Amino acid sequence: MSFAQGELMMLGAFGGLASMAMLGFPFWLAVLSSIAGMALFGVLLERLVIRPILGQPAFSIVMLTIGVGYMARGLITMIPGIGTETHTLPVPYKDMIWKIGGDVNAQGTLILNVEQMAVIGSTAVLCLMLFALFKYSKLGIAMQASSQNQLAAYYMGIPVKRLNGLVWGLAAAVAAIAGLLLAPITYVHANMGFIGLKAFPAAVAGGFGSLPGAIVGGLIIGTVESLSGFYLPDGFKDIAPYVVVLIMLMVKPNGLFGEKLRKKV
């Protein structure tokens, strides 16, 4: 449970920017290095701040990640000349168009923006990879186990502490990818982390801990958002996802694909 995810995203985008603009890395190298750097950062973060409070209520972790978010935002803003401004991330596929079906001016031509295709494509690949990881690999199943019940997982011989480090590394790496994908669309600035908060309703709608749920939830949120922007008066577009989440929590508190389980005393 992390409220610093949006800030990790922002850091990832800035990392990509820095490695491209200052170190002069080519695009792909910059992407890879910023993802790897963020993964390392996530592991470090877990080791330094999250691990000491292992064994305390979830509320502490939430407050802690809020604090981390504050710090990350503040530190980026403090860098003179970079932090307060808005940047564009130069990507090789900027403003490129794929044409399917012949002439541009002809009727029935499908024109696709490569930028958006890149986002859709990499999201799909990422989702599949994560799904495979959580479904089939020993590591992913262990991660799921420790998220459901740390103590029980520990008793089963899962190294929960080391696993938590990996989970944070993975989360930071995914956040960095999200940041890099988002960067050409929304520009890079210190407050882009707030966009990450939009992801929370999607995760809730689908149910945490269920990857297909999160994807379907994200699709529902996106569809509701764009449809309400079209059919309903101005302003509903921004709140529609949250209304959906509230209704969802009232009607199906266990999430879209959440299982109904009860603790027995």
Added chain:
Amino acid sequence: MRFIFKTDYGQDINLAKHGGHVFWYSVLLLMLLAAPWLFAEYYLAQLTFILIYAVAGLGLMLAVGFTGLFSLGHAAFLGVGAYTQAVLTNAGLPFPIALACAAGLSAAVGLIVGLPALRVKGIYLGMATLSFGFIVEEVFARWESVTGGNAGIHIKAPDLFGWKLGSGEAFYFLCLVIAIGATLAILNLLRSPTGRAFVAIRDSEISAQSMGIHLARYKTLSFALSAALAGIAGALYAHKLQFISPDQFNLLQSIDLLLMIVVGGLGSVHGAFLGAIFLISMPQAIALVKDYLPAAIGQAPGLQGVVYGMVLIAFVLLEPLGLYGRWLKIRTYLQTFPFYRKGMFKRQKTYQKSDRLK
């Protein structure tokens, strides 16, 4: 070391446990009453803000610290109170009636948001309140005929049945009275069966339920009371600033409120006040220190965020009981002077489980 010899059952629930309490709280009260003559106007205004935030903190403390309901949307209740007060005062209603309406409407809204709270817990309630906060902020910005939209709305001075409280001193006393009233109400609530039910729910829902506590009713009640207090604080906030706009009640404000009670000390009434003092005095302290730091750090715009984040992390890591917990430890150390042991405040570990699997 003080030994209290109990001769009466009433002593168990007395608000003042011994003479020391009576003495020190009377001194504090006298100081607060004399504050307008002791402090300059600027500091009096800061003190007023501390009182207002303390009322909001008491509300949030009731939900988060005493009932264990995690709320990320309390700024929305603050906003509902502030806007109700602004609209009703500008319509010419006297202050007490407008305040009652502000509190009532906030409580009603709290009830509605509390409904999912009956079915979800932990982090999911946080999500519900977070979503709610976004919705309310958007409503404030879009419902222009009432709220004035993003341009904001001005509010007249409070009117106590024909007696205008325009000056800073008069408003300070008004806030003081309300803050003391709210504190006494909370203290009284916490020693009543209702308050004990809240604490029982916080500590273990299953055992509370087994003891015959109606979870849904008490959780909703707690949430509604908490929202009502936030609404009162919002009403005072609106009067103090005399101008409100939607962006004063965004997510950052909610997080500030949470930060306040975590730093102050979760689960203690003192914590709300200590947290409010922290929240209000921190920007001033940063402004004071700024000039002595190297320019690259001191003049950077993100300094406040970094300091807040660092303080929050430090408190969660090192002193989860907050400022009040630190004071308790110092007091215990002094009271039991040579016999203080390191493990006296050691907490039991609870291992994390998914909230979905109840």
